[in-house]
Amino acid sequence: MTIVAEQVVEAAPVASAVTMEAALNRALADALRDDDRVLVFGEDVAKLGGVFRVTDGLAATFGPARVFDTPLAEAGIVGTAIGMAMNGLRPVIEMQFDAFAYPAFEQITSHLAKLHNRTKGKIALPIVIRIPYGGGIGGVEHHCDSSEAYYTHTAGLRVVTPGTAGDAYALLRQAIDCPDPVIFLEPKRRYWSKEAVTLDHTGSTVDGAVIRRTGTDVTLITYGGTLGTALEAAQEADRSVEVIDLRSLSPFDDKTVAASVRRTGRAVVVHEASRFCGYGAEVAARLTEQCFHYLHAPILRVAGFDIPYPAPNLEEHHLPSVDRILDTIDRLQWEDS
Amino acid sequence: MLANLHVDVRGHRPAELAGIDDRRIAGDHALALQAFHSGITTGTGDVYALGQRPHRQPPLDLQLRQQPQINVVESDRLSSRTGRRVSFGSHNSRAYEPQFVFVYACLPTLDVLRSHAQTGGYSSFRRSERLVTTSLLPTESPVALIDADGQPVPDALWSMPSDEVLVALHRAIVLARRFDAQATALTKQGRLAVYPSARGQEASEIGAALALRPQDWLFPTYRDSMAVVARGVDPVEVLTLLLRGDWHCGYDPYEHLVAPQCTPLATNTLHAVGVGHAATLKGEDTVALVMLGDGATSEGDTHEALNFAGVWKAPVVFFVQNNGYAISVPLAQQTAAPSLAAKGIGYGVPAMLIDGNDPAAVYRAVSVAIARAAAGDGPTLIEAVTYRIEAHTNADDATRYRPAEEVRQWLARDPLTRLTRYLTDRGLLDADRIAALDAEAEAEAAALRQRMNVDAVLDPADLFRYVYAEQTPELRAQQQELAEESR
Ligand SMILES: Cc1ncc(C[n+]2csc(CCOP(=O)(O)OP(=O)(O)O)c2C)c(N)n1
Ligand SMILES: [Mg+2]
Numbered sequence: 001m002t003i004v005a006e007q008v009v010e011a012a013p014v015a016s017a018v019t020m021e022a023a024l025n026r027a028l029a030d031a032l033r034d035d036d037r038v039l040v041f042g043e044d045v046a047k048l049g050g051v052f053r054v055t056d057g058l059a060a061t062f063g064p065a066r067v068f069d070t071p072l073a074e075a076g077i078v079g080t081a082i083g084m085a086m087n088g089l090r091p092v093i094e095m096q097f098d099a100f101a102y103p104a105f106e107q108i109t110s111h112l113a114k115l116h117n118r119t120k121g122k123i124a125l126p127i128v129i130r131i132p133y134g135g136g137i138g139g140v141e142h143h144c145d146s147s148e149a150y151y152t153h154t155a156g157l158r159v160v161t162p163g164t165a166g167d168a169y170a171l172l173r174q175a176i177d178c179p180d181p182v183i184f185l186e187p188k189r190r191y192w193s194k195e196a197v198t199l200d201h202t203g204s205t206v207d208g209a210v211i212r213r214t215g216t217d218v219t220l221i222t223y224g225g226t227l228g229t230a231l232e233a234a235q236e237a238d239r240s241v242e243v244i245d246l247r248s249l250s251p252f253d254d255k256t257v258a259a260s261v262r263r264t265g266r267a268v269v270v271h272e273a274s275r276f277c278g279y280g281a282e283v284a285a286r287l288t289e290q291c292f293h294y295l296h297a298p299i300l301r302v303a304g305f306d307i308p309y310p311a312p313n314l315e316e317h318h319l320p321s322v323d324r325i326l327d328t329i330d331r332l333q334w335e336d337s
Numbered sequence: 338m339l340a341n342l343h344v345d346v347r348g349h350r351p352a353e354l355a356g357i358d359d360r361r362i363a364g365d366h367a368l369a370l371q372a373f374h375s376g377i378t379t380g381t382g383d384v385y386a387l388g389q390r391p392h393r394q395p396p397l398d399l400q401l402r403q404q405p406q407i408n409v410v411e412s413d414r415l416s417s418r419t420g421r422r423v424s425f426g427s428h429n430s431r432a433y434e435p436q437f438v439f440v441y442a443c444l445p446t447l448d449v450l451r452s453h454a455q456t457g458g459y460s461s462f463r464r465s466e467r468l469v470t471t472s473l474l475p476t477e478s479p480v481a482l483i484d485a486d487g488q489p490v491p492d493a494l495w496s497m498p499s500d501e502v503l504v505a506l507h508r509a510i511v512l513a514r515r516f517d518a519q520a521t522a523l524t525k526q527g528r529l530a531v532y533p534s535a536r537g538q539e540a541s542e543i544g545a546a547l548a549l550r551p552q553d554w555l556f557p558t559y560r561d562s563m564a565v566v567a568r569g570v571d572p573v574e575v576l577t578l579l580l581r582g583d584w585h586c587g588y589d590p591y592e593h594l595v596a597p598q599c600t601p602l603a604t605n606t607l608h609a610v611g612v613g614h615a616a617t618l619k620g621e622d623t624v625a626l627v628m629l630g631d632g633a634t635s636e637g638d639t640h641e642a643l644n645f646a647g648v649w650k651a652p653v654v655f656f657v658q659n660n661g662y663a664i665s666v667p668l669a670q671q672t673a674a675p676s677l678a679a680k681g682i683g684y685g686v687p688a689m690l691i692d693g694n695d696p697a698a699v700y701r702a703v704s705v706a707i708a709r710a711a712a713g714d715g716p717t718l719i720e721a722v723t724y725r726i727e728a729h730t731n732a733d734d735a736t737r738y739r740p741a742e743e744v745r746q747w748l749a750r751d752p753l754t755r756l757t758r759y760l761t762d763r764g765l766l767d768a769d770r771i772a773a774l775d776a777e778a779e780a781e782a783a784a785l786r787q788r789m790n791v792d793a794v795l796d797p798a799d800l801f802r803y804v805y806a807e808q809t810p811e812l813r814a815q816q817q818e819l820a821e822e823s824r
Contacts, residue, residue: 071641071644075641076641076645079641080614083608083612083613083625084614086590106604106638111604117585119803120799121806155804179807180805
């Protein structure tokens with residue numbers, strides 16, 4: 001995956017409206033079809049098709065040697081995937097929910113992220129870990145974590161998250177083709193978002209950031225679950241708001257993002273993960289380093305509070321809302337106000 | 338194992354036994370096995386009514402600790418399905434007998450299970466018949482082929498490896514011991530940052546390494562430099578990088594099929610299962626042998642790996658070197674299981690308990706396990722009982738946690754002494770040959786010393802080269818930053 005700077009997405013030739021979930025399913029099916037080294041495994045991914053049905057039908061099509069259920073143990077799933085990759089296969093594995101990937105943390109940070117470096121590139125681990133993440137779907141505790149910063153803080157991992165169905169397809173295909181381990185974060189609340197799009201991964205690469213909506217006054221920088229909220233806020237705002245969908249959280253596409261911020265002179269980072277040491281802290285820090293003389297106001301963050309993820313009936317207070325984003329835009333030291 | 342059963346009815350045939358429904362046997366059997374596996378005796382009363390779940394546990398102080406006696410209890414009842422007499426093995430404490438008994442081995446139920454399997458009767462809670470076969474259990478005491486005095490063990494469980502193999506084992510052990518001593522010496526001279534010695538464990542290290550076929554993978558730990566070198570990896574590549582501190586792993590894992598020496602305990606067990614299962618999926622004849630210590634068996638990854646390997650029937654050998662300690666913590670504080678090998682049955686993985694100071698037994702056991710895996714019969718758990726003569730590493734002080742007398746006792750069970758004696762007695766070794774071998778080991782050590790005295794030229798740019806397959810712009814910038822700093 002190479003980073004391509006600053007692209008404005010043209011409306012793709014309309015095929016049919018697909019959900020992100022269906023796009024992911026197609027990406028897996030196409031990858032399994034195109035490369036017989038690709039395997040899909042995890043908890044309940046075969047017969048059931050995954051608790052979110054992302055792997056629906058794959059076991060029936062590709063058989064139990066390519067798509068299979070494992071015993072219930074996340075370190076086991078990641079650890080054995082590492083061994084399989086050492087022996088020439090390309091595992092695409094599923095963690096059932098964000099918080100249930102934590103038992104695999106040691107395998108991910110101590111081996112998955114480091115074996116390539118440890119062996120000076122002799123061992124490559126082309127593994128994709130798919131993790132449904134984030135809240136906004138009324139999930140109970142342990143089913144709504146935004147765990148991206150744990151992974152982006154770990155050198156050796158690539159971390160990507162699609163915000164649209166079209167990107168979900170292309171990103172997943174590229175992640176599977178990537179020689180590095182990729183943490184593929186699937187924003188649960190966008191699983192059912194529909195988009196009219198042709199599913200294609202052969203054109204432009206999408207692991208750089210993309211400008212979803214152009215504007216001149218302020219840049220909203222977001223990804224994954226809050227993309228929809230940010231776009232809605234941009235629509236509502238009485239200023240001209242540019243919205244950037246990061247897509248690749250690590251590596252970070254400095255070029256696209258910094259160019260936008262230099263143009264607008266103001267920036268707000270939006271994510272639902274907690275603010276303290278959250279991903280937005282890094283974004284704000286590096287943009288300050290790169291764009292200080294272009295900025296008319298401090299870079300602000302709209303993030304989840306620094307609390308454990310709330311129970312379903314309270315989550316609306318925690319998640320960044322359109323109002324909260326608009327209020328934050330208003331605080332950007334405008335000369336006219 | 339069945340041969341070890343001491344048949345003793347002793348008249349306390351419980352009343353409940355007469356009325357049991359044999360359909361309940363398997364479920365209780367599995368629970369009893371779990372209890373056996375964790376070293377916990379469950380239950381009160383004469384024997385469990387087999388129709389009940391034996392989930393009550395006796396007070397802690399009443400739990401069994403000694404090796405229990407095994408009784409076979411027979412009932413008069415005929416199985417409604419097979420027409421055979423239903424009989425039960427029971428695991429029985431001498432001390433608390435007859436109060437604490439639990440049913441644990443039940444071979445005739447295999448027939449019952451089979452008939453039920455055919456009718457679908459047990460399909461919901463019985464995964465396979467394998468669990469009930471006592472062949473999964475290790476022997477009660479470690480299997481040896483050559484005893485501590487260098488004498489062949491009469492009526493040993495396995496045949497002796499060939500003379501050629503024994504001579505090869507002897508040579509490799511002599512070289513390994515000298516290599517190990519040299520590495521320890523290099524730490525004292527400050528040429529190595531750290532070295533975990535395997536002195537005393539040569540039979541396990543070398544016996545396992547030499548039993549591997551060329552196409553098999555070895556997954557070693559930090560302690561297993563001897564095995565890595567015996568597999569053909571250049572000793573300088575082993576020592577300079579990980580242990581001198583020039584890089585994390587110095588050899589190409591694919592050249593000799595040796596994974597990097599693993600430091601996070603037990604994590605490599607899962608990698609071995611992955612390599613083995615991938616071999617199965619690809620139709621390759623490859624077995625993965627993973628080494629781990631007694632302490633590492635307590636880690637969750639060991640449990641997950643044994644479980645995955647059992648379910649997948651993966652071609653993997655789990656080779657546990659029980660050297661008595663995890664740094665300072667003795668085995669008794671690590672587990673209540675009757676032996677580490679006994680844990681295998683809980684995963685449906687057959688296990689062997691062997692004398693890890695007997696090179697012949699280690700070589701034979703690992704060969705059997707590899708042959709079994711290669712034949713598609715799945716994983717084996719081997720516990721090799723051995724002892725670490727040196728401290729945990731050169732930085733450790735073993736006198737703080739173990740008596741010198743214990744070390745002396747284990748020195749008397751030395752693997753090299755016993756193999757030398759055995760081979761000499763058989764005319765396969767003589768003083769000249771021993772002198773020639775010693776000279777060869779000395780020359781290798783001298784060459785190693787010399788090569789280790791050459792400082793490697795380190796390039797800090799390497800820090801940024803291998804994090805990803807292709808360098809990211811961020812890392813390119815950081816590499817530049819460092820270069821400018823050191824200009
Ligand atoms: C996950 C993990 N926890 C702790 C340690 C620190 N540590 C290194 S070796 C060791 C003892 C291991 O004992 P054992 O498995 O018996 O192997 P031995 O050193 O005796 O060969 C410990 C606690 C580690 N390396 N990895
Ligand atoms: Mg130990």
